[in-house]
Amino acid sequence: MKYRVNPKNGDELSILGFGCMRFAKNEQEVEEQIIYAIENGVNYFDTAYVYPKSEATLGKVLAKGYRQRVKLATKLPHYLIKKQADFDKIFHEQLKRLQTNYIDYYFIHMLPDVVVWERLVKLGILEWIEEKKQTGQIVNIGFSYHGGKDDFVEVVDAYNWEFCMIQYNYLDENNQAGKSGLQHAASKGLPVMIMEPLRGGKLVTNLPKEVYKIFDNAHVKRTPAEWSFRWIWNHPEVTLVLSGMNSMEMVKENIRVASEAEANSFSDMDYELFDKVRRILDEKIKIPCTGCNYCIPCPAGVDIPTCFSAYNDTEIEGKWTAVGKYLMQTGMKTKASNASLCTKCGKCEKYCPQNIAIREELTNVTKTMEGFHYKPARFLIKRFMRL
Incomplete structure (x- = not known):
C-alpha cells in the first residue's frame, strides 16, 4: 500500500480510503472486507451521519481491536442543525454508533457555500469545534463539497480548515471544484480527499463503446477502473481516493493498484490515451463547456x-x-x-x-x-x- 503524508499533521494516510456508503448487504462479508483492507494497509475509513447503518456496522467491526489502527472519518449534516444543542446531539449519537470516543477527520457534510458556513458560525460552531478539539473528541475538522469552483474557493478561504473532500475524476477535471480547486486547496496546505472516482461506477459500466475499445487496446492492459484510479493518483495534490468497495474482489483489486500507483508517473502515452477518451466523451456531451468560468458572475446569479x-x-x-x-x-x-x-x-x-x-x-x-x-x-x- 502506498501512503501520502498529510501536510497539516504528518499523518501517513493510505492513498486508498474505504468509502462506507455502499456496504454489501451481508454483514459478515462486510466485516471480512474491512478487516482484510486493514490487514493489507488501508488505514482511512469514511462514513457519515446520514449513513446510520454504515456508522453502526463500521463501529462494530473497529471495536474488535482495530480502532487504533485506522483514521476514522464521518460527517456532520449541517442541514439538520437548527440550534446549538444539535451539534452535540448529532455528534454524541455518532460516537455511540461508531463505538469510539473521538473522530480523526470530522467533515461538515456537503457544505455548499460560505453563507451556510456563516449560519453555522452564528449558531456557535467555532466555539463547539474548539471545545471538541481541546477534549480530543475531534482531531481534524474539514468539509466535503459538491458545488461550483467559485463557491469552493470562498469556502476554503473562509476558515482555517484542516482538510477537504471533493468529487474528482478524469470526467470532472473541469467540473465542480475541478483541477483549479484541487490546486487551490493544496496551495493552502490542505490534504484533499477524493470521492466519486468512478462516478458511482458509471466510469466502469456506462461508457461509450469507443472508450472501452481505447482502454482494451491501450499500451498497458488495465481495466477502466484501474485507469481511472491511476489518473487521480497521478496528481500529487491528491492525498487519498475513496472507493465504495462492496466485494472482496473489489477490495483486493483496488489494494493491488494502490500498492503500485505513484504521483507524476504518467508517460506521454498515458496522457495521450486520456486525450483520446476525452475527445470521444466530448463528442457525446451536449454542451462543449470547459468550465473556464469566463462567463460568470452572471447578473442574474446563474452558475x-x-x-x-x-x-x-x-x-x-x-x-x-x-x-x-x-x-x-x-x-x-x-x-x-x-x-x-x-x-x-x-x-x-x-x-x-x-x-x-x-x-x-x-x-x-x-x-x-x-x-x-x-x-x-x-x-x-x-x-x-x-x-
Missing part, C-alpha cells in the same frame, strides 16, 4: 458552468441522477443559481472562448432539468434546512 455540467451528466449518469445533482448543486445553496433565472441579457456570451450560445443552452437546461418537480423540491429542501 452557468455548474448548470452545463449537470446537463452534460445526463449522457453518462442518466437523466434522473443528473437532475438530482442539478437540484443539489443549484438549489441547496442559500441563493439559487439555476438556469431558469437567466434574463437573456447576453453578457456571458461576450466572454465565452468556446462561442457557446449560452442563452439558448440555458433554455435547454431549464426544459430538461427543471420540470414540474424543481421548484417544489427546492422549496421543501429550503424549508427543511431553514436557511
